[in-house]
Structures are given as C-alpha cells and as structure tokens.
Amino acid sequence: AEFPAELDRIWGQVEPLYKALHCHVRARLSDRYGTDVVALQGPIPAHLLGNMWAQSWENIYDIAGPGESAAVYDLTAILNEQGFDAIRMVKTAEAFFSSLGFDSLPDSFWQRSLFVKPADRDVVCHPSAWNVDEKEDLRLKMCIDIDEADFKVIHHELGHNYYQRAYNQESYLYRTSANGAFHEAVGDAVALSITPEYLASIGLLEEVPDASGDLGLLMKEALLKIAFLPFGLMVDQWRWKVFAGEVTAEEYNDLWWALREQYQGVAAPRDRPPEAFDPGAKYHVPMNISYTRYFLAQILHFQFHRALCDIAGNEGPVHRCSIYGSQLAGERLNAMLKMGRSKPWPDALEAMTGTREMDATAILDYFAPLQEWLEEQNAARECGW
Ligand code: X8Z
Ligand code: ZN
Numbered sequence: 330a331e332f333p334a335e336l337d338r339i340w341g342q343v344e345p346l347y348k349a350l351h352c353h354v355r356a357r358l359s360d361r362y363g364t365d366v367v368a369l370q371g372p373i374p375a376h377l378l379g380n381m382w383a384q385s386w387e388n389i390y391d392i393a394g395p396g397e398s399a400a401v402y403d404l405t406a407i408l409n410e411q412g413f414d415a416i417r418m419v420k421t422a423e424a425f426f427s428s429l430g431f432d433s434l435p436d437s438f439w440q441r442s443l444f445v446k447p448a449d450r451d452v453v454c455h456p457s458a459w460n461v462d463e464k465e466d467l468r469l470k471m472c473i474d475i476d477e478a479d480f481k482v483i484h485h486e487l488g489h490n491y492y493q494r495a496y497n498q499e500s501y502l503y504r505t506s507a508n509g510a511f512h513e514a515v516g517d518a519v520a521l522s523i524t525p526e527y528l529a530s531i532g533l534l535e536e537v538p539d540a541s542g543d544l545g546l547l548m549k550e551a552l553l554k555i556a557f558l559p560f561g562l563m564v565d566q567w568r569w570k571v572f573a574g575e576v577t578a579e580e581y582n583d584l585w586w587a588l589r590e591q592y593q594g595v596a597a598p599r600d601r602p603p604e605a606f607d608p609g610a611k612y613h614v615p616m617n618i619s620y621t622r623y624f625l626a627q628i629l630h631f632q633f634h635r636a637l638c639d640i641a642g643n644e645g646p647v648h649r650c651s652i653y654g655s656q657l658a659g660e661r662l663n664a665m666l667k668m669g670r671s672k673p674w675p676d677a678l679e680a681m682t683g684t685r686e687m688d689a690t691a692i693l694d695y696f697a698p699l700q701e702w703l704e705e706q707n708a709a710r711e712c713g714w
Contacts, residue, residue, distance in 0.1 A: 335687075336562065336621065339628055342689035343558055346696060349703040350555050351594050352712035354378075354386065354393045361392055372596035372714045375589070382611055383595045384560040386552040387478065393552060395702070399545035400538075402525070404477035407533050415444040415473035421531070422483045425519060429652065429659025431491055438467045438490075446472035455612045456482050458489035463504055464497050481520045488516020496669030503669040507677035509619055510687070513626030515666065518633035522651035530653065547648060547699040554627055555696065559592035561624030566592070567608060568620070582607055594714040629678075631691035636682035637662060648695055 351373070358377050359367040367373060379388030386393065394401070408418070416439075423434055441461075446454060454472035461468060467490040473479050492515050496504050506512035525546075528534040567588050570576055576584050585608045586597050601607065608614045638647055641655035652658040665681045675685035693700070 339689050340562055346700050347555055347558055348712055350551055352707045352710055353703050356710055357393050372590050372594045374598050375595040376598040384557055386556040390549050394548050395544045399542050401545035408475050413475050418480055419483055422487050426491055428654045430656045435465050442469040444473050456486050458486040460493035484520035485516035492666050495666035499669040499671050503671040505670045507674035509622035510625035510629050513622050514630035514633055517630040521634040522653055524649055524651040527651040527653045544702055551699055563588040563592040564620035628689050628692055629687055631695050632682050635691045
C-alpha cells in the first residue's frame, strides 16, 4: 500500500507540467490537423503523437516545438553526414563512459553483441543489455538506426552493462540494481550529458548554440521524457488490476484505454474491436517486465544528473551540464553501481545524491524554463481533458 501511494505522490508533483505540455501539444496538433480531427477539449488521438504507443512524442518536435525562435541542431542529420555506422555510435557512447574512468568494454562485447538488424532472419529488436555469465560477458542486443533517438538508447543500454559489470563482485542475490528504477536510470543520467558543449568537444557540432536555443532543447527533451511519465505509470496500473482479478479478460482492452485516457489524456484512434488486445503490442507486457521502473527512472535520473553535475563542479544551468571527462563524477557513480542490491536502495541513493527519497524536484527544476514558457502559451487555452 505504501508503494502505490508513493507513486501517486511523485505523479502529483509532475502532473501539472505534463498537463501543460499536453495542452500545448493538443493546441498545435489542432492547428495542424483542424478541430474536427483534434478537438480543443478532450483527449488527443493517440496516432498523432509520432510513436506507436504514444509513449514519447519527440517525433512531432516540428509541430510542437518553439520554431525558429529557438532553433535546435539536428543530431540525426549530423550523425548521417559524418558517416556514422552502428559500431561507431556504440564506440562513441563507450568513450563517454571511459571518460568517467570506467574500463572499456571487453573484446567479447564487440564479437557477441547484435548491433544491426539481420537481413536473413527475424530477431527481437527491442533493445536489451545482457551479462551472460554474470561476470564479463556483456552484450548489447539492438537493431541500431543512425539517429538521435538510438544514440541515446545506446547510452541507456550501456548504463545497464556498466552496472552489471560493477556489481559482479557481489554475492549472487545482490547482483542487480538497488531497485528496478536504478538500472533504468544510469544510462539515461549519462545521456543527459549529451549537451551542445559535449557534442562540440567530440567534433559533432561546429558551434555551440547560445542560451536562446535552450527552449528548443528543453522542448525536445520534454517531448521525450515528460510525455512519457503517465505512460510509464499506467502500464502497471493496468497490469496490477489484471493480476488482482479486478477485471475479466473481456474488459482488458477497455481498461487499457480507460487508463490511457485517465493518465495520458490520449484516446484510441477509432473504436476498438471486441477481440483487440492492445496492451499485447507493448513489449514489456508479454515479456512480463515491470514497467513502473521506467516511470521512477525518469524521475530518478534527473536526481542522479543533478548530483553528478555538482560533484563535477558544474556552475551553469543543469540542462547545459555535461559530466563528460569528470573522473570525480565517475568515481561517485561507480561507488553506487558497485553496491548492487547489497544495501537498501535509499542507502545507495544517499551515497550518490545525499538524499534518501525519490523526488521530482530535480526533473522539475531542469524543465522550469520550459514550464514557464508553456504556461504563457497556454494562458488563453482551456487545458485538461
Ligand atoms: O524498454 C526500454 C529500454 C530497454 S530496457 C529500451 N525502455 C522503455 C520502452 O521502450 O518502453 C526505455 C524507455 C521505456
Ligand atoms: Zn533499460
């Protein structure tokens, strides 16, 4: 009973920001497609948000973003122009971890991982990270596209691999993360350091945009991460009700869409047929992988980032902070990773951040300039659904 209440508390902290983003995105979609398609009240049709599951919305940045006033660079275009292939994407992410003081990945990682979608057979492309022998046999399994999204997902996955290797000295039962969310948060925290300054330092950007571009950068990040929050929460709200027997099999799909509407404010593009089972299309449902970890990781990795930036001596705004090259930050991160599950997670959190609670103030502080802008944009709009 404590855990769901804790989730409600954290969701309550971020809900106003989500609702502000939702309101703005709905208005922009309505301008684009007309009020017949996107009414200015009510939920957003889920198929207009640029993602199969409407779980993150960065693909509609061109519609929802602040436009010319805060132009952002196009990392996908840059990666392609510079001729990146899948291996080079992974090597670049590995180099980031190396700059923090982590040992490089073993040769077997490069031999045994799957980086590219095979042409001759079907594979499960959903990204995953493995330590096959619980020691050094680290592997990545992912069908990498040369784009910004996958560049970040690679950092996410390597976060799993470095964590797995860091706790491999622990006894068997402790060879996992402090809690489920910690495993998901490590690589995402590192990926927050993919700032313009960092990209310039590794030759991917010629000029560092000034602060006038920050709104665009924050919007991109928010479409990815703030949009995700209610989805991250609703998947297990659905699953827990199913497992508790609160609904019959005939009601599974209707419950899914009721929760989608309640939390995310999105609606099915059309009436769903009685035999539909839409949650089955989300990898983690048939794979029986808990999903609340992703909701909490979204909160937690901003706490990690803020703490690591302090340790690295950052003095500017936290959304411009990169811990690239900071051995100090790397040491503190590694000290936590090494603990695995040998201590209660609040101890692990405290070791790195000085606090024992998962808390949304870090993510809210990070997005504060965007929230202010969204509230201005929404001033004359009617929000909610
Ligand atoms: O499944 C993942 C990772 C692998 S652990 C790519 N994620 C969730 C998803 O794709 O649904 C990362 C974000 C949420
Ligand atoms: Zn993951």
